[in-house]
Amino acid sequence: MKNSLTIFAFFVLGIILGVYQWLPDTLITGDWSTYVLYALLFLIGITIGGDKNTISMVKQMNYKIFLVPIGVILGTLGGAYALSLFYGGLSSKEILAVSAGFGWYSLSSVFISQLHSETLGVVALMSNVIREIITLLATPLFVKYFGKLAGISSGGATSMDTTLPIITRYSGKEFALISIFSGIALTAIVPFLVTFILEF
Amino acid sequence: MEIVLVIMVVGIGLGVLLKKHPKIIKTAEYLTNWAIYLLLFLLGVSVGLNDDIIKNFENIGLQAALISVTSIIGSIFLGWFIYTFLFKNKT
Numbered sequence: 001m002k003n004s005l006t007i008f009a010f011f012v013l014g015i016i017l018g019v020y021q022w023l024p025d026t027l028i029t030g031d032w033s034t035y036v037l038y039a040l041l042f043l044i045g046i047t048i049g050g051d052k053n054t055i056s057m058v059k060q061m062n063y064k065i066f067l068v069p070i071g072v073i074l075g076t077l078g079g080a081y082a083l084s085l086f087y088g089g090l091s092s093k094e095i096l097a098v099s100a101g102f103g104w105y106s107l108s109s110v111f112i113s114q115l116h117s118e119t120l121g122v123v124a125l126m127s128n129v130i131r132e133i134i135t136l137l138a139t140p141l142f143v144k145y146f147g148k149l150a151g152i153s154s155g156g157a158t159s160m161d162t163t164l165p166i167i168t169r170y171s172g173k174e175f176a177l178i179s180i181f182s183g184i185a186l187t188a189i190v191p192f193l194v195t196f197i198l199e200f
Numbered sequence: 201m202e203i204v205l206v207i208m209v210v211g212i213g214l215g216v217l218l219k220k221h222p223k224i225i226k227t228a229e230y231l232t233n234w235a236i237y238l239l240l241f242l243l244g245v246s247v248g249l250n251d252d253i254i255k256n257f258e259n260i261g262l263q264a265a266l267i268s269v270t271s272i273i274g275s276i277f278l279g280w281f282i283y284t285f286l287f288k289n290k291t
Binding site: 045047067 | 203204205207208209210211212213214215216217218219222224225228229231232235236237238239240241242243244245246247248249250252253254256259260261262263264265266267268269270271272273274275276277278279280281282283284286287288
């Protein structure tokens, strides 16, 4: 949570400096975010590959553990696609790309603003933040009515860190591993899926 | 954007090789945080410079909320199905 606040502080600081244009020109005209984004992807790759738990976790569990993130992917894209049938404000491609952040607002927003537009990047930022907040607030209810995978499903990529405590509390410790696994799997897939959706 | 795939796969491969050096992995995690702060700062700057976004903020918020709610409903529904048939009474 402290991390999320820091992220927001940086974002808001950027907006303020941007609105009043208190910035050196190179920051406005240069292509800085592309290079930082590449560095970020590389670093995230290292942390995913270097995570000791990932492989041993897969060995312990059977095929069922894979169905959890697959369910989140298909459920999320299905729900978002259903929205695109009723709502004309954005194209179905745009709606699907935003939903494919699975709650990971920091990466998906930057990614989408690079690949598509800044406006959609901001939609992605807000949408994925909202997903995390709803999960934090409503997991007790979700678990009560829709079973012990509900918090993990709602949390998406956040189920490995920010929403893990609330999920573990309401679904039980035996779901903590599943929650972490699902979060890692979704985190790994976000960059690929968002790129795929926007480019095809 | 094939470069995205290449960079990420190289990173994951390197991470697997560096598994026995937790200090390097920790450093990567630390740098990840700073890269994210910097990127969100830069995104904030572009947003601040972009009048369309500032003017359309309400509309953007509505779109964002609609997408998160439908995404959550879809995931929970499918998760409920998976739970009922594969996890309930079995874990």
